[in-house]
Amino acid sequence: DTGVSQNPRHKITKRGQNVTFRCDPISEHNRLYWYRQTLGQGPEFLTYFQNEAQLEKSRLLSDRFSAERPKGSFSTLEIQRTEQGDSAMYLCASSSNRDRGNQPQHFGDGTRLSIL
Amino acid sequence: QKEVEQDPGPLSVPEGAIVSLNCTYSNSAFQYFMWYRQYSRKGPELLMYTYSSGNKEDGRFTAQVDKSSKYISLFIRDSQPSDSATYLCAMIYTGFQKLVFGTGTRLLVSP
Numbered sequence: 001d002t003g004v005s006q007n008p009r010h011k012i013t014k015r016g017q018n019v020t021f022r023c024d025p026i027s028e029h030n031r032l033y034w035y036r037q038t039l040g041q042g043p044e045f046l047t048y049f050q051n052e053a054q055l056e057k058s059r060l061l062s063d064r065f066s067a068e069r070p071k072g073s074f075s076t077l078e079i080q081r082t083e084q085g086d087s088a089m090y091l092c093a094s095s096s097n098r099d100r101g102n103q104p105q106h107f108g109d110g111t112r113l114s115i116l
Numbered sequence: 117q118k119e120v121e122q123d124p125g126p127l128s129v130p131e132g133a134i135v136s137l138n139c140t141y142s143n144s145a146f147q148y149f150m151w152y153r154q155y156s157r158k159g160p161e162l163l164m165y166t167y168s169s170g171n172k173e174d175g176r177f178t179a180q181v182d183k184s185s186k187y188i189s190l191f192i193r194d195s196q197p198s199d200s201a202t203y204l205c206a207m208i209y210t211g212f213q214k215l216v217f218g219t220g221t222r223l224l225v226s227p
Contacts, residue, residue: 004159031213040124042204042217043160056213091159093215102148102208105215107159 002026004108006092012114013082020078021111025094032075033093033105034067036060043091043107049075050097079113087115119143122205122218131227135192139205139218142186146207146216149181151190154202154220163203164190195225 005024013019025032030051035043046065048056051072061067064083069075079086089112093105122139129135137151148167152160164179166172172179178191188207192199202220 006159033213033215035215040219042120042122042206042219043215044217045214048213058214102210102213104150104162104165106162107152109157109159112157 004092004094004106006090006108006111008111009109010112010114012116014116015082015084017082018078018080019082019113020076021090021092021113023075023077023092023108025074025092026106029094029096029106030072031095031097031103031105032069033095034075034077035091035093035107037089037091037110038087046077082113082115084115087113089113117142118219119216120205120207120218123221124219126222126224128224128226129195131195131197131225133195133225135190135195135199135223135225137190137192137203137205137221137223139188140186141188141207141216143209144183144186145209147210148208149179149188150206150208150215151177151179152204152206154204156201160204192223195223197225197227199223200225 032049034046037043049069089110091110093107095103151164154160169183180189204220205218206215
């Protein structure tokens with residue numbers, strides 16, 4: 001079990017630039033989630049995929065944010081025209097839908113975004 | 117008012133102490149309850165996962181859920197300096213996928 005992998009670990013960029021993060025879930029997991037965490041706060045839900053379908057999006061996910069999971073495996077999260085307020089840790093998690101119930105979500109170590 | 121309330125701490129204890137961490141919540145529809153541990157600059161690591169009310173034990177960790185009081189707890193026995201981290205409670209509604217987290221409690225265990 002290699003766990004959830006996220007790249008890059010840290011991204012520094014200037015305001016107004018576009019950034020893209022990648023998440024590779026645990027191999028047998030068909031559910032994938034993105035969360036955002038700011039200092040001193042718990043993670044906040046952004047969006048959720050089951051296989052390649054994006055099934056839920058938070059109000060936090062403005063139109064500058066887009067997430068994809070084209071083949072139901074890895075996912076990318078893109079932020080266009082970055083703003084200072086986008087500085088945060090972006091976390092990816094995955095879970096299986098075995099037994100149709102809620103299975104626990106396992107997190108990667110995140111991508112820390114710093115906007116200059 | 118936040119859906120999940122958690123004291124941010126820090127909570128400082130000596131090595132070997134029993135630690136009690138708690139969360140309260142407002143929505144009775146939450147059915148699954150989790151505790152995650154997060155070290156600095158790392159992602160949350162799942163510690164305990166429980167469904168509905170009751171107790172669950174795993175090694176030095178015990179999770180309790182009291183749905184009637186909308187209150188969950190995590191107990192750590194024989195605390196170690198390596199337990200120093202932020203502990204996040206999280207919960208989820210049946211049939212939904214969005215985890216709702218508390219703010220996290222920072223725990224410091226001194227040798």
